[in-house]
Amino acid sequence: MPVTQNHAKLQPVGHAAIANKEAVDMHRAYATPHKRHLDFALDDQQLASFEENGFIVLPGLLADEIEDIRDACYGLREREDLFEANNLRLDLADDGKPWKIDPFHSLDLRLEALVRNRKICDGLASIYEGREPRLFKDKLIMKPPGGHGNGLHQDYNWWQGFPTSLISVMVAIDPADKENGCTELFPRRENKFLTEPGVFGELQHDQIDTSGHVYVETQPGDVAFFHCFTPHQASQNNSNRWRSQIFLTYNDSGDGEHYQAHYDHYRWYITRWREQEDQDKAFFM
Ligand SMILES: O=C(O)CCC(=O)C(=O)O
Known part of the structure; x- marks a missing residue:
């Protein structure tokens, strides 16, 4: 069975394409009139490693917070009101178990708080030369037992036309x-x-050059940052355990605000991918 579905025929729409590098640099200069102190900045070695590889793994970064976050995520599995065929947030596995909720953070205050967690935001701001990150996308991939994986890709493939400062934070x-x-x-x-x-x-x-491939084997509360050009994949869940992971994606605030534009685009392509017959019935709930 192929690990992913083939979306090759879908054409993305470029929203908010930023073509002019000079304009972007000028906008960034205005967006950051001064630098703040970042309590949880990456250190120089971590920054160099991120720059070189396009990713960094931060074991235990959210170990103190993870219990609350996990309770909130598991709680979403019990939310019967979410489980509606036309709810575009939901992606179900073949056996009807939830595979993904996208977007998910607004469904629970503990998850809303996670998006603003300083350990995440300071780490990203240190990559963005002091500028705050701005949320672009948020998904909870639960990958139940037997759930499919994802073939090799760069996330930017799905986000063409948006800023290339996009970085995903896996929790x-x-x-x-x-x-x-x-x-x-x-x-x-x-x-x-x-x-x-x-x-x-x-x-x-x-x-791609496949040397240096890393299986990101993690414990609850471990975190990884990876850039939207960083190739990645994940195999099917061949165990009887769930594999829940949060993916929060941010852009450099110097590149503006793109959350709504992204979800407009997402709605456009998933309704076509799912061959949703009655577009008016589809909703995010
Ligand atoms: O579930 C994973 O580990 C990877 C997910 C992924 O590649 C994606 O959502 O783009």
């Missing part, structure tokens, strides 16, 4: 390992978009 809720389909990251050797512009599609393994 481990359940223990993750090779058996239940942990996230796998490949160092970003080339800081660029590698597939055909304007087309949704995965990467082939021979398109």
Whole structure:
């Protein structure tokens, strides 16, 4: 069984494309009149590692907070009001168990707070030269036993036309390992978009340098940051355990606000991908 579905025929729409680098630099200068102290900034070695590989793993970063976050995430599985065929937030596995909720953070105050957690935001701000991150997308991938994985891709494939400052923050809720389909990251050797512009599609393994591939085996509260050009994949869950992970994606606030535009785009492509016959009945709830 293929690990993912083929979306190659879908054409993305570029919202808010920022073509002019000079304009972006000027906007960033205005967006950051002064630098704040960042209590949880990445250190120089971590920043250099992120710059070199396009990802960094931060074991235990949210170990103190994870119990509350996990309770909130597990609570969403019990929310019967969410489980409606036309609810675009939900993505179900073949057996009807929840595979993903996207977006999810607004469903619980503890998850709303996570989006603003300073350990996450300061770490990102240190990558963004002191500028605050802005939330762009938030999803909870629960990957139940038997749930499918994701083929090799760069996230920017889905976000073409949006700023290239996008970085995803993965927060481990359940223990993750090779058996239940942990996230796998490949160092970003080339800081660029590698597939055909304007087309949704995965990467082939021979398109990238696969050396340095990492299975991100995690304990609850471990965190990883990875850039939108960083190739990654995850295999099917071949265990009888769930593999819940949060993915929060942010852009550099110097690049503006794109959350709503992203979800407009997302709504557009998932209704076509799911062949939703009656568009008016689809909703985010
Ligand atoms: O579930 C994972 O580990 C990876 C998810 C992923 O690749 C994605 O959502 O883009």
